[in-house]
Amino acid sequence: MKQQKINFQQSNRVKKTKSNSRYVSVKGSKGIQYDTKSKKYMVTLLMGVDKNGKQVREFERFSTLKEARKRKEEFKAQKKLKQTPPPLEKITLGEYIRRYLEMHKEEKAETTNEYYAKIYKRINKYKICKMYIKDIERRDIIDYMQTLKVETRLTVQTINKDLGFLKTVFKDALKNEYIVNNPTSLIDNLKVVNQFQGAFYTEDEALKIISYLKNYPNRNIRILFYMGLCFGLRRGEIMGLKWESVDFQKNTITINNNRVVLRNKTIDKSPKTKDSERKLTLEDFPFIIEELKSYRNWQIENFPDSLYVMINPYTGKPLTARGLNNGFNTFIEKCNVRRLRIHDLRHSFATICRHKGATIEEISKALGHSDTRITKKIYVHPTDTIANKIANKAFASIFDEKPEK
DSSP states (O other): OOOOOOOOOHHHTBBOSSSSSSSEEBBTEEEETEETTTTTTEEEEEEEEOTSEEEEEEEEESSHHHHHHHHHHHHHHHHHHHHHHOOOOOBHHHHHHHHHHTTTTTTTHHHHHHHHHHHHHHHHTTTGGGGGGOOOOHHHHHHHHOOOOHHOOOOOOHHHHHHHHHHHHHHHHHTTTTTTTTTTTOOOOOOOOOOOOOOOOHHHHHHHHHHTTTTTTHHHHHHHHHHHHOOOOOHHHHHBBBBBETTTTTTTEEOEOOOHHHHHHEEEEOOGGGOHHHHHOOOOOOHHHHHHHHHHHHHHOOTOOOOOBOOOOOOOOOOOOHHHHHEEEEHHHHHHHOOOOOTTHHHHHHHHHTTBBBBBHHHHHHHTSSSSHHHHIIIOOSSSSSOOBHHHHHHHGGGSSSSOO
16 A cells, blocks of 8 residues: 655655665654654654663654644653652652762862761661651650660760761751751760770870880881870871971971771871871970981982872881780780880870860961860869960970979
8 A cells, every 4th residue: 555645744754765664763752753654753752761770661652743842842741740750748858868868078188978878778777767757856866876875785975976076967958948946956965984095105104105115126116106205196187197298497297187997998088187288396305306317318218209108118118006006015014015006195195285284275376176175174184273375385394304203
């Protein structure tokens, strides 16, 4: 049977083809074809994929091109609507947290994102996560905290960190008008009973350690104790110290890098807070200046491309946290002093500085704290002396005095 002729109006929109197919593409209308047999316009609708990953298609036919185009646009709108997030009043806390983490991923440190993801994983186990965020009340948050306290072995400090994270999330939800009131605003942290306090070395012990270090063969351990005891640096700040941050002309070191362990790998990140970025003077510790110069000359001769002060003496690679901890423990045994943590060198610095007359403000600045209350509550242990001197000068003064017997 002879194929009927397409009228003039249709032929302006239908692409001519040499193919014998009954379906002819329509100009400017992707997904629409003209069926020369039925004299109708066929719209192809992509419905997604099946369980085998194969594209699923549906077809609809219309008498006019206008109707076909209208259906195509309606389908596009419906498909887009399904991909649009659910209405604000229907979003759950879990869904909002997931979006929050994704939205702010780039602006936060990798370690922060890792810790937030850990909190989200924990929250996701409880019913509060499946509640609509607009329906969550103060009581629900308190119940979640009490459940953690009773049913888990988490410390009170960890549970309070969960609360801090939830406060951040609900503050963001309030800002974006997902909620009318913030249910976390009037919730206080759980009271910490028997809060952990770091120990510290006394002046006599500090002098003994410094004296023993002079002939100790491990350069990394010498620098660890010098930087921890005399300046109160964090372990990550010591491991992250680069030679470019050591100025031998001005005898200063700039603290602007922090090496931490994340998922069994060591990474560089910014200092803990903005106040943690600081410049410290070495002028009151000539033996530290000589130690750093000597180590630098040795590295230039053996590993000229080394960037970090603390390196593996056999490979030249940056020293790992495990290597530093092992060296620290070995020294403690050989020196025969009390076994404390590396971080307790920081406590020792703060306490000795306070005892020798430095103010809380001076010590806080030297430690890189953003709040003097942290310094006073956690790092400075009880002393009897109060005066007004610069923190590092206060600590250096112990080397001018003989330890009491």
